[in-house]
Amino acid sequence: MRGYSGDKDAYLKRLRRIEGQIRGLQRMVDDDEYCIDILTQVSAATKALQSLSLGLLDEHLKHCVAEAVAEGGDAADEKVREASEAIARLVRS
Amino acid sequence: MRGYSGDKDAYLKRLRRIEGQIRGLQRMVDDDEYCIDILTQVSAATKALQSLSLGLLDEHLKHCVAEAVAEGGDAADEKVREASEAIARLVRS
Amino acid sequence: MRGYSGDKDAYLKRLRRIEGQIRGLQRMVDDDEYCIDILTQVSAATKALQSLSLGLLDEHLKHCVAEAVAEGGDAADEKVREASEAIARLVRS
Amino acid sequence: MRGYSGDKDAYLKRLRRIEGQIRGLQRMVDDDEYCIDILTQVSAATKALQSLSLGLLDEHLKHCVAEAVAEGGDAADEKVREASEAIARLVRS
Numbered sequence: 040m041r042g043y044s045g046d047k048d049a050y051l052k053r054l055r056r057i058e059g060q061i062r063g064l065q066r067m068v069d070d071d072e073y074c075i076d077i078l079t080q081v082s083a084a085t086k087a088l089q090s091l092s093l094g095l096l097d098e099h100l101k102h103c104v105a106e107a108v109a110e111g112g113d114a115a116d117e118k119v120r121e122a123s124e125a126i127a128r129l130v131r132s
Numbered sequence: 133m134r135g136y137s138g139d140k141d142a143y144l145k146r147l148r149r150i151e152g153q154i155r156g157l158q159r160m161v162d163d164d165e166y167c168i169d170i171l172t173q174v175s176a177a178t179k180a181l182q183s184l185s186l187g188l189l190d191e192h193l194k195h196c197v198a199e200a201v202a203e204g205g206d207a208a209d210e211k212v213r214e215a216s217e218a219i220a221r222l223v224r225s
Numbered sequence: 226m227r228g229y230s231g232d233k234d235a236y237l238k239r240l241r242r243i244e245g246q247i248r249g250l251q252r253m254v255d256d257d258e259y260c261i262d263i264l265t266q267v268s269a270a271t272k273a274l275q276s277l278s279l280g281l282l283d284e285h286l287k288h289c290v291a292e293a294v295a296e297g298g299d300a301a302d303e304k305v306r307e308a309s310e311a312i313a314r315l316v317r318s
Numbered sequence: 319m320r321g322y323s324g325d326k327d328a329y330l331k332r333l334r335r336i337e338g339q340i341r342g343l344q345r346m347v348d349d350d351e352y353c354i355d356i357l358t359q360v361s362a363a364t365k366a367l368q369s370l371s372l373g374l375l376d377e378h379l380k381h382c383v384a385e386a387v388a389e390g391g392d393a394a395d396e397k398v399r400e401a402s403e404a405i406a407r408l409v410r411s
Contacts, residue, residue: 040257041257041258041259041260042260043254043260043263044257047254047255047257050254051251051254051255054247054250054251054254055251057247058244058247058248058251061240061243061244061247062244064240065237065240065241065244068229068233068236068237068240069233069237071226071227071230071233072227073227074227074228074229074281074282074284074285074289075285075307075308075311077229077281078278078281078282078285078311078314078315079311079314081274081277081278081281082278082311082314082315082318084274085271085274085275085278085318086318088267088270088271088274089223089224089271089318091267092223092264092267092268092271093216093219093220093223095260095263095264095267096216096219096260096264097212097213097216097219098260099260099261099264100193100197100212100215100216101209101212101216103260104193104197104201104212105201105208105212108197108198108201108202109201109202109204111202115198116194119190119193119194119197119198120190121261122193122261123186123189123190123193123194125261125264125265125268126186126189126190126219126222127186128264128265128268129219129223129264129268130182130185130186130222130223131182131410132268132271132272132275133350134350134351134352134353135353136347136353136356137350140347140348140350143347144344144347144348147340147343147344147347148344150340151337151340151341151344154333154336154337154340155337157333158330158333158334158337161322161326161329161330161333162326162330164319164320164323164326165320166320167320167321167322167374167375167377167378167382168378168400168401168404170322170374171371171374171375171378171404171407171408172404172407174367174370174371174374175371175404175407175408175411177367178364178367178368178371178411179411181360181363181364181367182364182411184360185357185360185361185364188353188356188357188360189353189357191353192353192354192357196353214354215354218354218357218358218361221357221358221361222357222361224317225361225364225365225368275409275410278409279402279405279406279409282402282405283398283399283402283405286379286383286398286401286402287395287398287402290379290383290387290398291387291394291398294383294384294387294388295387295388295390297388301384302380305376305379305380305383305384306376308379309372309375309376309379309380312372312375312376312405312408313372315405315409316368316371316372316408316409317368
């Protein structure tokens with residue numbers, strides 16, 4: 040069981056849609072479509088990935104981090120440190 | 133007491149340094165300095181603000197959220213929801 | 226001919242690699258892998274997409290915008306406006 | 319003369335408003351205000367800085383880069399390269 044397990048099918052569906060966006064981008068480049076139109080689609084795929092991250096992170100805080108904190112001990116500190124590092128990677132990507 | 137209280141002086145010092153960067157930007161614009169040099173300084177100030185956010189958020193998770201979760205109840209869910217919203221604002225800003 | 230035409234194969238290769246990253250993410254979710262490991266991979270894919278955008282935009286400025294400006298007239302203003310809007314979408318995504 | 323010279327007063331006004339936001343943040347930290355409220359204000363200041371960057375960059379492309387391109391020669395390539403680097407710093411900050 041993971042934080043996102045309850046919404047696993049929804050996450051898989053979102054990832055398949057993003058995969059479709061990336062394949063659409065390959066067709067656009069292959070068809071020599073206009074740079075700006077390609078950039079617009081890249082921005083849409085990037086936003087979809089970020090929104091997915093925010094969802095996963097929310098579930099992670101709600102389930103995994105909260106459970107570790109409730110159990111107490113060093114595992115809780117470790118989980119918070121790990122979550123903070125993931126947030127930093129997200130903000131900087 | 134807040135999550136950041138233990139580092140309050142360090143946070144104030146960082147904010148004063150960022151204030152100095154913003155005042156430096158005003159001098160640069162007033163002196164008609166080169167656009168690209170101004171943009172470089174704006175990026176530096178933006179990065180400093182983001183790094184401050186990540187620090188505050190880490191302290192918030194470590195202290196405020198962890199305490200609420202340890203106490204249990206609805207307050208814990210509310211704290212996690214609030215933290216997730218703050219992370220989303222950070223990622224999208 | 227587009228700004229990116231000279232590097233078309235390289236862009237297609239990068240997009241296929243990103244498609245592979247997205248499919249890898251589907252496997253990770255399907256296998257119930259750890260949230261933080263999934264988030265790390267999402268950050269990597271997001272960074273790859275952003276780096277692709279920056280490359281496309283550089284080519285666009287170098288070729289399409291520069292040509293329009295060299296030809297002069299309203300088309301040049303329109304190209305710059307369009308590029309600025311694409312940059313704004315990129316920064317905000 | 320710089321790309322932003324026509325709007326110099328507006329840029330100075332925006333920077334003074336951002337300086338006010340940073341000083342407001344110092345007061346909030348000094349008064350031990352709630353972490354999440356501070357984070358909301360940091361996000362607002364970050365967004366204001368990013369919007370300023372996008373404005374400066376648009377003026378830079380419209381004036382400085384367009385002039386260099388119209389004049390032709392190596393200076394034009396150099397200006398585009400410089401602008402692309404500034405955009406990359408913006409996107410990654």
